[in-house]
Amino acid sequence: MRADIIKHAMQYGLYLGLILGAKFFLAMTQSAFLSFFAMIMWLAIPFFIYLIVKKYRDEQLGGFISFHEGWSLSFWIIFFGGMILEVIQFVYFQFINTTYLPDILQQTTQMMDKMNLSMPHQNLDIMEKIMTHPNLYVLTDFIMYTLISGAILSLIIAAFVKRKANPYQ
Template identity: 30%
Template sequence: MTENRSYLQKYAMHFGTYMGVYWILKFILFPLGLSIPFLLFLFVGLTLGVPFMGYYYVRTYRDKVCGGSIKFLQAWIFTVFMYMFAALLTAVAHFIYFRFIDHGFIIQTYMAMLETMDKNNVPGMGGYMEQLRDLMDTISSLTPIDITMQLMSQNVFYGSLLAIPTALFVMRKPKSPEMQPL
């Protein structure tokens, strides 16, 4: 059992590193996408690909390490660990970006969008504009470490939710000896 746990952690770190690098490369597209819409579209598309990437990694773990069978709980724990390790690696990049690179760019861009919407009297937004401004003021008061911790906790939370359907799709009972060909 201890050997299985060490394999689980080792491979969760391994695949979590791959996913973390993917998330970092994907994150680079977000601030760029605020100026170039195609890059924001690409960011959203790559974000939608994360669950499929997670499924592929858990399936690979099941087939290569677990001999083709894995229980739901083991698959769920592996997936949560993988997303957690990816979130930890990505948090380093988030902190570096918000501490040394951003200098309020994202907030200023969103504030400019709000001003444009306010000037153009976008239908249905009248009551929400003040709430959105208050939200932007609150977000702009956060420190880089606050933003990083918030993003990391969101990544872990959503990863643990994604782990449920992933584990359901990946789990497989061991084949019984009488069903295997001779």
């Protein structure tokens, strides 16, 4: 892997993290318009990452990039952006709105009761532990959404952005 991939990923990961942080705060508002705008931002993120990797391919690599390099750059951008988002979420849930996660847990259990749905007791205990400890919530969110979803999204982006050099030139 090229050493400058990490440098570019950190730079653009910072931008992505700030965008994700803005999206997070927009989604937390009670405004339907701002929540809708946050959803549009969420849908635009793969395109944003694609453009970054394409720009890197064209400007830094002379128009050619392997699937692995494309996947690596895309994944590391998502990784660093996700880290910034998780710090923002941790600060928000731990210090600014400390009742948000427990309230969501309570609303979820009430909705399940109204719908006559049941959950195994141990699953409910795990969910309660995660939702009452912001550090566990942030860690779970990072693993599930940043690492797993980021790896899958990076596969798709890399497939679109890869371009091999012509061996006969």
